[in-house]
Amino acid sequence: MDAQWLYRLCPDLHQKDIFLCDPQSFMDTICQAAEQAKCDLSRLHREPFTPSHSSPSSPQVNATYYRINLPQFERYIQAASGQSILQALEAEGLPIIGACRNGICGSCKCKVHQGQIRTTTSGPLSEKERNEGYILACSSEPSSDLDISW
Structure with a gap:
């Protein structure tokens, strides 16, 4: 992608507002x-839909691990302290959608x-x-062992 491609896509670019959304590299x-x-x-x-807090994708050396029970999949997984539940589920290949990744x-x-x-936002939840x-x-x-479903 370059300026020439952008102009071919939108010849009247100078007359427009440009609205961008993640991923960061695209923006x-x-x-x-x-x-x-x-x-x-x-x-x-x-x-940007990039999290304002930085949850590690790989656990810290001295992390505490919690067990997450997933009855609908008849599975247990582990999540480290400081790791989002979404990251733990994705690491195990479970089918959950994480579009914005920022609540x-x-x-x-x-x-x-x-x-x-522990949660940082409940955004669209009523x-x-x-x-x-x-x-x-x-x-x-x-912050403890969990039983969850979705």
């Missing part, structure tokens, strides 16, 4: 192309039937859903 490439094309960068709007879209909604979690035990796997970490 960076478009920004560079818009800059090369001498577009008005004040008309360029970015919406905005709600695609990774899970229900905690037993156990305690108060009723939160009271019923629903969480967002991307922005929640276990």
Whole structure:
């Protein structure tokens, strides 16, 4: 992707506002192309869905491990302290959607039937859903063993 490709795609680019959304590398490439094309960068709007907190994808050396029971799959998995529930599920190849990965879209909604979690956001969840035990796997970490479903 470069400025020439961007102009072929949108010949009236200088007259437009540009709205970008993740992934970060895509947004960076478009920004560079818009800059090369001498577009008005004040008309360029970015919406990153990159987590503002950094959960490790691999556990820390002295991590505490929690057991996550997944009755619908008849499986148990482990999640390390500091690791999001979404990361733990994905690491085991379980079929969960994690679109925004920042607690905005709600695609990774899970229900905690037993156990305690730490969460940074509940974004699109209603108060009723939160009271019923629903969480967002991307922005929640276990703080005890868990039983969950989705």
